Amino acid sequence: MLEKNMGGAAGAQNVSSTIQEIVAGHEKNELFAKLRGSEPYAAEVNALIDCVNEELEYQRFRLRTVNEAVKSGMWYMKINPDFSIAYAIWSDEFRRMVGFRGESDFPNTIESWSSRLHPDDVEGTFSSFTACIKDLSGHTPYDVDYRLKVHDGSYRWFHASGNVVRDKSGHPEEIIGVFVDIDADKKNKEELEVNAQRKEKFYGELETMLSSLYESIDAITTSVSQTTERTVEIANVQEEITQAADDTRSQTENTLKMSELVMTISKQTNLLALNASIEAARAGEAGRGFSVVAEEVGKLADSSRDAASKILEALGSMEKASTHIAERIKSINGLIENQAANMKEISASVEEAKAMSDNIEELSKKL
Known part of the structure; x- marks a missing residue:
């Protein structure tokens, strides 16, 4: 219909050429303005321009729709x-x-x-x-x-x-x-990276803390083991002290008995001396009884000497026992001091372990 109104093939060719010029022209709006109202095909050209403008507007609408959609x-x-x-x-x-x-x-x-x-x-x-x-x-x-x-x-x-x-x-x-x-995606990614870095830092700190915690636990275990050994040692020393005390008590009892024996001998010696004095007074020159008295006094002297030796021996044993007890008491004091120091170390290690545990818990809350 358009070709017929424009005068056949020649007219169609002119219109086609004009369309190509319109489409290819750099200043399209100016070409449209020049073409509008031109003769001899003003109505057809104007209609064509309107169609092109409608198509352009439609394409703009589609572009806006696509832009808004994406x-x-x-x-x-x-x-x-x-x-x-x-x-x-x-x-x-x-x-x-x-x-x-x-x-x-x-x-x-x-x-x-x-x-x-x-x-x-x-x-x-x-x-x-x-x-x-x-x-x-x-x-x-x-x-x-x-x-x-x-x-x-x-x-x-x-x-x-x-x-x-x-x-x-x-x-x-x-x-x-x-x-x-991409602002939301970028910031989410940055937040994820920050969280990843925070986690990596946390795991690094956690590894260090756990290593320190394990060292503290090992130290506590070693201290407890040493304390247990010293406690057993103290118990053994206390048993030795108890035995030494019993030995000392026995030696003391023996000493008392020896002391009683010496006292008895002393009394008998005094009595014999008295008897000898009396007998001497009676005998005068004769003094035959003195030999008997002298013999008895000699026997008593031997008994006194033996008793004195036993007393000295008992006293020596008592001295040794007392010295041993004193040494063991010093040893116990040293063990007790070491045990107290170990308990302080254990307490400090426990506090350190608790602090590390609290730090681990605090870091976990930040993740």
Whole structure:
């Protein structure tokens, strides 16, 4: 129908040529304005332009819908022959994602975007972009994460990637890309990394604490073992002291008996001496009874000497027993002091183990 109204094949060819010019023209809006109202096919051309505009509007609607669905913005940059940026275009969704409403708030300039890059991300972002567009083979991608200052002044993480349109020689002409908000994912990842580092640190500290705890437990076990051995030793020494005390008591009893014997001998000696005195007084010169008395006194003297020896021997045994008891008492005192020191070490080790256990529990709560 369109070919018929336009005068056959020649008219169709003219319209087709005009359409190609419209589609291929750089200044499309100006061409549309020139074509509108032109003769001789004004109505047809105007209708065609309306159709094209409707299609363009529909495609814009589809693009907005897709952007909203995937939560991403679109961006475009025209590249000069010297690899500089001629101009940039930011989609409405791009602007919305960084907190702006329209082009008046966020103009279509490279500075609108570059001036908001985080200082730590500027070099890496531009290096990646330059490497991408200057690689005439097209093998270097543009795929970066960076922080951008949004409208409220805070920084958010975004991911940007782009495809380069090149001429036959590989020289870049333009780049079209997507822009995705990854702030939540990035911060979650950072939090996971922090938690992982915290866990790694915890496990390192835990290993050190457990090692110290095991050493403390070993020290406690050794101290308890030594204390047990000393306790047994003290018990043995106490048994020896008890036996020595019994021996001393027995020696004392023997000494008392010897003392009684000596006393008896002493009394008898005194009595014999008295009798000898009396007998001497009676006998006068004769003194025959003195021999008997002398013999008895000699026997008593021998008995006294034997008793005295036994007493000295008993006293020597008592002295040795007393010395042994004193030595064992000193030994017990030393053992008791060592045991007290061991108990202090055990108490300190237990306190240290408890402190490490508390630290481990506290670290566990922080995970």
